[in-house]
Amino acid sequence: MNKLGKILSNINRQVIYLLVFLVVALPMILGIKAKVTVTEPVRKAYEFIDSLPPGSFILIGIDYGPSTFPEMNPMLYALLRHAFKKNLKVGILALQNAVNIPIGSQVLRAVAKEYGKKYGIDYVNLGYKPGWDAVIVSIGREIRDVFPEDAFGTPLDSLPITRNIHNYDDIALVIDLASGGTWASWIQFAQARFGVPVIIGVTAVMGPESYPYLQSGQIKGLIAGLKGAAEYETLIHHPYLGVRGMPAQSGVHILIILLIFVGNIGYLLQKRSKT
């Protein structure tokens, strides 16, 4: 009993890593599918975007970097597909970090190509500006105060998509995809002060702290982590990276629960043999 207990509570960590790797890799190689249930926060985000009239201008904050893009990029793909399908005009900007812009623009270009959308007419890349609180407040006055040009140096007045965009009155929705604190600033300044609707997409780690803002009605929807992205992909009937990752995600969760059980059984067996 004691020996079995010792074995169960002292599994070599390399064995656990190998098991986790197999549980992640095998469902992907074998193409296993998992059912994705859509939750209320993601449905709300979808329904709000779906309700926007064609031609509305939406601003998407690309505030995540390479360390979190496996979680966040699937959200951006899904949101852009929905937006372009609905013929919404899309602008991207980065306030957290300049390296986020190449990540976002790569996805934007790819999805725009899928839907035959043109730069400057259907979408625009505003680039990066430091000092996010001040930038968010300044957009409330006049977007040209902080973004006189797009990311490539073209004045906003020269682009058909931004010619009539001046402040939040002309922006139908702000979506912030964030792995840092920018989402809170969009809520505090853009939503609370100027009343612009805000949807946030955050990493799963940040999910629990953002739920209160959904309950209070300060955000129109919430997409958290890869699971949130998978739900959005399900809603737009375009399964992609999020849906592909769900079997692996569920598999690892089951493995972790099993390992917690095994560890506790081992501990109990050891305790019993001692008494």
Next chain:
Amino acid sequence: MTSVIGTWLAAFFTLAIFSFLYKDNPFYKVAEHLYVGISAAFWLIYVWSFTVYPLLVKPMIKNGLQGENLLLLIPFIFSIMMLFRLIPNYGWISRWPMAFTVGLGAGLGLTGAIQGILFPQMRATVLDLWLKNNPLGTLNNWLLIVGVITTIFYFFFSQEHKGAFGKIARVGIAFIMISFGASFGFTVMARVSILIGRVGFLLGDWLHLIK
């Protein structure tokens, strides 16, 4: 060709970092040191290219020091003052720009927190405690109000947590523990998602085993 080299390099460094899971080794060390070195160089260029040059130097060169551009002298002088931190005897000079930054941050943060967090969140806890034909909604509202009140009790440290006060605070601890559990669960999910992304890259972009 460039993307192929990029993919192979990314795959090599991914595996080199993963190799630490077995034990520390030279491949991991190479990847770690390269990461630190590249990051340091990157941030140096980054600050110059995305902040100092476009926001300070470029407007000065383009339009000269006249009119509105005279205002640029303020951040320019502040940034020079900040560098005095490197000279111990004159380090106090850097406190002035620091004070400006802290003051600006506090001012923005305070108004934002009150207007955007405190009041809306307080308003969101004023809920109906009896919803007709909606028992789950009623239960949800009760849970929310009890959770908020008991948690605030827990963070009231001017009175010892004993008697009725202590019991209420203990209920608050239960709510805090549940929120920690949710955070931990979400954190596990996030870390697994990142692993899924990397494994997806190795199996898809590198080995072409998945589409």
